[in-house]
Amino acid sequence: MLKKIALVVLLAIAALLIYAATRPDTFRVERTARIEAPAEKIFPLIDDFHRWGAWSPYEKLDPAMKRSFGGSASGKGATYAWEGNDKAGAGRMEIVESAPSSKVAIKLDFIKPFEGHNTAEFTLQPQGGATQVTWAMHGPSPYVAKLMGIFFNMDQMIGKDFETGLANLKAATEK
Numbered sequence: 001m002l003k004k005i006a007l008v009v010l011l012a013i014a015a016l017l018i019y020a021a022t023r024p025d026t027f028r029v030e031r032t033a034r035i036e037a038p039a040e041k042i043f044p045l046i047d048d049f050h051r052w053g054a055w056s057p058y059e060k061l062d063p064a065m066k067r068s069f070g071g072s073a074s075g076k077g078a079t080y081a082w083e084g085n086d087k088a089g090a091g092r093m094e095i096v097e098s099a100p101s102s103k104v105a106i107k108l109d110f111i112k113p114f115e116g117h118n119t120a121e122f123t124l125q126p127q128g129g130a131t132q133v134t135w136a137m138h139g140p141s142p143y144v145a146k147l148m149g150i151f152f153n154m155d156q157m158i159g160k161d162f163e164t165g166l167a168n169l170k171a172a173t174e175k
Helices: 002-021 039-047 049-054 143-151 154-173
Strands: 026-035 066-070 079-083 090-099 103-112 116-127 130-140
Touching: 002 143, 026 154, 039 049, 039 103, 039 116, 039 130, 039 154, 049 079, 130 154, 143 154
Parallel strands: none
Antiparallel strands: 026 130, 066 079, 079 090, 090 103, 103 116, 116 130
């Protein structure tokens, strides 16, 4: 009887591991918000890492987080590295594309708690006196992420942070 139970458990684990291997090799999380402000007012808050404290939900994860800025003051070549508690983790960002008032693309490298190499993109599309702002992140989905994705909905988890950040950006620019 014990052998049968062990065999069923092993088969279930094997099926789970095989299922994880069939999941997509890439991921994308995206959220959009309409902000009643011109793109020219929103863009500087995204294009300058020094100003992320005004809106980024990740800046509030660890009040004692160590931050370092390098490269350009803003725009292409600007860098930002952080090291914080278990919630904040550690990593580095670099703006790799900056098109005034329309797009910022960021190379995003996580070191802790899990290593990851992704791209974050902000696109701003004017709509009359308002702007549609889209925050997206995409990248490879290694096997461990595929396995975790069976148990945790990464789109919902990361998406909530993006929604909060966009709401903060809205509050900071609609004043």
